Amino acid sequence: MIQYVNKLTHFRHGWHFPLSRNFSSVAPKITTHYTVVPRETDPRWKEIDMERAADETDVVIVGGGPAGLSAAIRLRQLAIQNEKELKVTLVEKASQIGMHTLSGACIEPRALNELIPDWKEKGAPLDTPVTEDKFALLTANGRIPIPIIKGMPVYNHGNYVVRLGHLVEWLGTQAEELGVEIYPGYAAAEILYEDDKVCGIATNDVGIAKDGSPKDSFERGMELRAKCTIFSEGCHGHLSKQLYSKYNLRANCESQSYGIGLKELWEIDASLHKPGKIEHTVGWPLPHDTYGGSFLYHLNSDVPTIAVGFVVGLDYVNPYLSPFKTFQQFKLHPSVRPYFETGKRISYGARALNEGGFQSIPKLTFPGGCLIGCSPGFLNTPKIKGTHNAMKSGMLAADAIFDAFNTEKLDYGFEPIEYESMLKQSWVWEEIKAARNVRPAFNTRLGVYGGFAYTGLFYMILGGREPWTLKHGKPDYAHLKPAAECKPIEYPKPDDKVTFDLLSSVALTNTNHESDQPAHLTLKDDSVPVERNLKIFDGPEQRFCPAGVYEYVSSDSGENRLQINAQNCIHCKTCDIKDPSQNINWVTPEGGGGPAYSGM
Secondary structure (H helix, E strand, O other): OOOOOOOOOOOOOOOOOOOOOOOOOOOOOOOOOOOOOOHHHOHHHOOOOOOOOEEEEEEEEEOOOHHHHHHHHHHHHHHHHOOOOOOEEEEEOOOOOOOOOOOOOEEOOHHHHHHOOOOOOOOOOOOOEOOEEEEEEEOOOOEEEOOOOOOOOOOOOOOEEOOHHHHHHHHHHHHHHOOOEEEEOOOEEEEEEEOOEEEEEEEOOEEEOOOOOEEEEEEOOOEEEEEEEEEOOOOOOHHHHHHHHHOOOOOOOOOOOEEEEEEEEEEOOHHHOOOOEEEEEEEOOOOOOOOEEEEEEEEOOOOOEEEEEEEEEOOOOOOOOOHHHHHHHHOOOOOOHHHHHOOEEEEEEEEEEEOOHHHHOOOOEEOOEEEOOOOOOOOEOOOOEOHHHHHHHHHHHHHHHHHHHHHOOOOOOOOOHHHHHHHHOOHHHHHHHHOOOHHHHOOOOOOHHHHHHHHHHHHHHHOOOOOOOOOOOOOHHHHOOOHHHOOOOOOOOOOOOOOOOHHHHHHOOOOEOOOOOOOOEEEOOOOHHHHHHHHHHOOOHHHHOOOOOEEEEEOOOOOEEEEEOHHHOOOOOHHHHHOOOOOEEEOOOOOOOEOOOOOO
């Protein structure tokens, strides 16, 4: 692993639900986080020194994923080439770069070729070129092959199967060698403003007890003040949500649409292993009206290993659907089960992903900064790829910011307006615009069949040049139907050989949080889970969460209450997205907490 020196101190049915309303005066207290329970009104904080140390930088980047690291690398490349002083600082909430990264992943090297042309000589971990491509529609017991021809979005020759966490770790090494100051283990918890302009971020406080009181070890976070702040938080970022609201960045776009991707790594029998082979499926076990499908990639490694996963669109309607159990059920299909019967599962994880594409891209700049990567959402959904677009967006933001630094003296609150113009003239914009109608085409009554028909008739023939743009419609959470209108789904019981229970899966994520801290899964109103989510939707959060964070338990008197097992959280953000009451707000826990993925 890379070692860094830390220099920081420590409604579908028209529901209109007022979250300020209390359903029950006796609802148990669940949320103690200061974002909901202000410290100013808490006498336990009265004598606590709340001053923060501060440092200054030219550019601060929030998030050490592919986009953030690409922006950092590009900024320092330009500074070195032009012999300019430019201080670039990057903060990452994972304890080490790459530890929170999870993706399929089959990537196009296009952006990497531009950013680091000699990446092969520098040892980038892209050593599994695609050698075989398969695509199929599954029925309960059958598999209907779908031919792949050049030009189809799932045509992958020329791409690489990677463990994205390893690639991100390598990018971190490249950034560090160029002089980027990298601070893993520090979560950006607050946006700093000056004259209504973003002027940096503050890292999270530490030493707060579970009941919200200060511990003897309490230590205020640190301010990182910057002339320009780049937000690269990934899908549904904690701070990005605030920026959308404050600057009305979604005024001229549709709501974002999301999916949840679940993934496992398996060591398999060598006789079944074909490095570079990739397989995608749609159909079973999902109903035809629910978007989703599987991926299965053969890695080139010393021990024969595959990455297998399943994606479910979060606009599904049945509250009884469990993405995790759907994924487990998929592995029982006769066409893939042989991989697992003699194999060994070694890793598990999950992450939400943006699927809205072109229609859902917000305004990308605001006074003091910009959004890059999967934070605004550049995933090409029919390709099932976004890393190349995320990296390129970071590079273009860096170009725009450096051009301004190079030609004029900038002060705090600089808005890189040229970045959005540059992006719209790039191959990223061309690609996501061409793919804009594929995902919403699946939202017809024909479901997956309508999506296939549209892709064949228009995307393949017209190349995205059709003169119309389909709409996604209402937000994902508003699609959920009341439980009374839906049929419970019976899933196979885990056999501990091919399929597994949730908690044994979470154990493989190596997730860890300081136990004595306020739950970072905050509720705007503690009474809502029981009085609305449980009564109307049969508590869907206990099924859509892929880590067992939410659990309804009964007291001795028979009353139900929601229990939040925050220590299980793998930072996927699905709860914040799919909660039908929009009562859950995911905020950052203490830095360094969360999953510890190894090359996911």
